Amino acid sequence: MVQVAFFVGAIGATGGALAVIALRNPFYSVLALVVHLVSLAGLFLLLYAQFVAAAQVVVYAGAVMVLYVFVAAYVGAVEEPIWEPIPGQRFLAPLLAVALLVELTIAILGTGLTALDSEGPTVHAGFGTPAEIGNLLLERFLVVFEAASMLLLIAAVGAVVLAGRRTTPPTSSASRPGSAGSGSEVAAGPHAPTATSSLAPADPPSAAEQGG
Amino acid sequence: MDVTWYVVLSAVLFAIGAGGVLIRRSPLVILLCLELMLNAGNLALVAFSRAHGNEEGQVFALIVMVVAACEVVVGLGLIVAMFRRRLPLNVDEMRGLRG
Numbered sequence: 119m120v121q122v123a124f125f126v127g128a129i130g131a132t133g134g135a136l137a138v139i140a141l142r143n144p145f146y147s148v149l150a151l152v153v154h155l156v157s158l159a160g161l162f163l164l165l166y167a168q169f170v171a172a173a174q175v176v177v178y179a180g181a182v183m184v185l186y187v188f189v190a191a192y193v194g195a196v197e198e199p200i201w202e203p204i205p206g207q208r209f210l211a212p213l214l215a216v217a218l219l220v221e222l223t224i225a226i227l228g229t230g231l232t233a234l235d236s237e238g239p240t241v242h243a244g245f246g247t248p249a250e251i252g253n254l255l256l257e258r259f260l261v262v263f264e265a266a267s268m269l270l271l272i273a274a275v276g277a278v279v280l281a282g283r284r285t286t287p288p289t290s291s292a293s294r295p296g297s298a299g300s301g302s303e304v305a306a307g308p309h310a311p312t313a314t315s316s317l318a319p320a321d322p323p324s325a326a327e328q329g330g
Numbered sequence: 331m332d333v334t335w336y337v338v339l340s341a342v343l344f345a346i347g348a349g350g351v352l353i354r355r356s357p358l359v360i361l362l363c364l365e366l367m368l369n370a371g372n373l374a375l376v377a378f379s380r381a382h383g384n385e386e387g388q389v390f391a392l393i394v395m396v397v398a399a400c401e402v403v404v405g406l407g408l409i410v411a412m413f414r415r416r417l418p419l420n421v422d423e424m425r426g427l428r429g
């Protein structure tokens with residue numbers, strides 16, 4: 119039963135990964151990556167990593183992939199020319215990937231780590247549950263946890279700086295509530311544009327981009 | 331199932347991701363292939379955590395997921411900025427910093 123679940127998950131993960139690099143449309147590549155991530159979550163469950171599997175589905179397949187889908191839909195299909203800066207790159211690149219796989223497989227199969235040739239020790243009930251992972255994160259790895267949260271904050275600020283436009287033309291931001299056509303914003307009158315533009319600096323550029 | 335199976339599977343996924351980074355030219359798909367490689371590393375971490383019978387590898391995998399989310403946010407911000415400046419979305423044509 120475990121073997122069947124493993125091979126179903128392995129085939130799903132490998133097929134999803136191959137589809138990501140084989141499909142031409144980036145939108146379908148993103149959807150293939152969702153299949154890959156859900157299959158990996160199943161494999162995590164087989165390894166008694168319950169919380170990691172749940173976080174994989176919720177954070178990755180749920181949140182990060184939605185971000186990818188939005189950007190893929192915003193950018194649209196990008197045609198990839200066949201022009202090669204390095205001669206023979208189309209054949210050299212898969213060759214390099216296969217060489218990497220062979221080397222890694224030799225290293226794994228010839229390793230001296232004897233624990234790899236077993237199913238692993240029997241684990242206690244509650245191995246990998248949110249309670250135990252939370253205990254580790256908040257006691258032993260507290261500094262790592264705080265560093266990760268700071269990294270997330272820096273990344274959010276960096277994304278706003280990168281994707282937002284610095285100077286917003288005043289005419290487009292003033293005409294935005296009128297073009298939106300909402301009743302409350304029309305009733306609010308001249309106060310609405312300043313309030314919305316000061317609260318959400320990333321919003322007016324997108325409206326200006328679609329208009330211009 | 332031996333833990334070796336999981337580690338070999340993670341090697342296969344990592345090789346697929348590395349090949350994708352080398353073959354494709356769209357920056358969006360290259361980011362997707364980076365995700366593949368990070369997830370292969372995650373699978374290996376969780377498998378080693380199972381082999382040793384403690385949960386520290388799982389905490390490591392969670393932190394890797396956080397770092398991957400940060401990388402995705404900054405990378406997608408760069409792609410959106412490139413698209414808005416009408417720059418070509420092709421990593422071979424973005425070589426203004428090449429010496």
